[in-house]
Structure formats: C-alpha cells, structure tokens
Amino acid sequence: MRLRVQYTAQLRTVVGRTEEEIEFPEGSNLAELLVHLASELRREAAPFLLTAGGELQPSLLVALNHGAVSSCNARAVLVNAGDVVTLLPPIAGG
C-alpha cells in the first residue's frame, strides 16, 4: 500500500524534503512505520524518531491524518493506504 509521510521543522531540514509517498506492507502499525523510517532515512534523522535504546522517541509528535497519536499507542494504531503521517519534532520560541 502507499501512504504519505510529511516532515516538519528540523526533521525536514535533516531529511531534505517536505513529504514523500512510500510503499509499506498492509496491516502494519504506526510504530513499525517509524522504525522503518529510522532505518531508511539519513542517519541524522534516526534520533528524531527513536531513542538510543531503539524505543520510539517520546518527544516526537506524530499525527495520523491530522490527529496526534502518542508514542505509547503507536503499536496499537494501524496505518492504511492513503494515510497521511506527519512528523513534528518539538520546536520553541526565541
């Protein structure tokens, strides 16, 4: 199936693109998608997605079709064809 991944803020800078369509197996969950992206994207992107211990990065805000999904629920949420996954690393003022 095909789904769309959007990158924002520092992650966009590191990845070098705003969004992309990717092919991913049917029946996969959101956590599996994030682990997959961490291995496929440039090495500098991985720490935004996963902790040093390989867990989902708690400070990454992940939205599925514009609804936030907390990292502790990501294994329970399936992704489907046509879904839009937005990755929003934390940013601040200044």
Next chain:
Amino acid sequence: MLPLPELTADERSRYEWQLWVRGFGEEGQRRLKAATVFVSRIGGVGGTVAMQLAAAGVGRLILAHAGDLRLNDLNRQLLMTTDGIGKPRIESAVRRLRELNPYVLVDAIGENVSAANAERLVGSADVVVSAAPLFEERLEMNRQAVRRGVPLVDCAMYELEGRLLTVLPGRTPCLSCLYPEKPPHWKREFPVFGAVASTVGSLAAMEVIKLAAGLGDPPKGRLLNFDLRDLTFTTITVDRRTDCAVCGSR
C-alpha cells in the same frame, strides 16, 4: 469578583477600531483593561505578543527576560533597537511599550523563568504566554499553569514554520501531553525569519485577547501548525494523555 474598570474618553478613542468588533465592544475592552498577562521572554515571538497586547490595551503586562541584546537578535526582536546592543533587553522592551501605550502597566523582570520564580509569576496572571527558546522554561511554565489553573498560550517557530497551542488546564491537553520530556535534539539557536516570529506572536496575542475578553472560541485540543513556505495552515487534534505527568490526574 471586582467590578470591571471604566474606560476613559481617551481610551475609547485609542481603541475605537477594535471596539467596533462584533462580540467585543466596551465590555470586552474593560475586561482587557482588568487583565494581567505574563509573557515569558520578549524576543521575536514574545516581544510581538507584548507589543500587540499593549496596543490592544491589556491592563498589566508582566515580562520576564534575562540578558543583554545582541546584534543577531535584531532580525526578529522588534521591541529592540540598534542602540540597545549590549544593554538589557528588558529595558528596551519597557521603554518601547510605554511609548506605544502609556496606559498599560508593565512589570519588568530581568530574569528568565525557572523553578524558583515560575509559580509566583504564573500565579500573578490571568493568562500566560510561553515564548522561550528553551524547553526547561516552557515545561516549567506549563507545569505551573496547569497547577494554578491559568490558561497558557504556547508559541513556537522554526525556519518558516510556526506552532501554537492553547492550554486550558483540566480541559485540554497540556504541553507535556505533546512533549512528555525535554527533547534531546533541540538547539538554542535555529534558523528563522522575524516575520515568522511576528506571525506566531500575533496569533498568540489574539488568543490571549480572546481568552481575557471572552471573545470567540479558544482552539480546544487543536495544535496549529503553519508553514509560510507554501502558506499552509493546518490543525492537529491532540487528546489529553491519561498518563501525562503534569495534567493526567487533574
């Protein structure tokens, strides 16, 4: 509850254009005059917030920001002037705000938010605005706002992007529901245009005005995320986390 303060003839004239706004009027203006707003940091974002709130006639502003102005602040910190380089930012901010609107009381604190002062500063205000570049300060502001039941408007920016979250304690997700811990990769300095800072700051100021005056609807459980590179504004729905260490049990 104290009666709302009256407006003088000069104030009616000064705020005339906004007094015409549907649902605001003289009572809304009097609510603003009665309000105290605390703004953490008065840089590119917070300085715009403070400027807009002063222009709109918020009665009292509490501003906190440590340190002296640097040359590379001036692309975005519109309360500052070139002759203020090397001098405390807070002094320039107070002077500019008083020039803009002498009716507004400005309490200037030459320090940043910390565990030592956050409770007092947040507890002194009706609405608080978090515009600091460091997550230690932002998460502390959020903690105290939730604890004290004070509405918080949290503002953020990066490059041409901006985000805005309004926290209504006990009713909407708090900042820690989104970011449960200090992010490991955030850097104190980052790419951004002043126009992005001003956009976020103006949006935040409007949210504060709405909250203080009882105008419109706050975005409950919706994070605004915008990208001025292609002028896209989207909202992300966010739920409260039952396991949130800050607001989960409140």
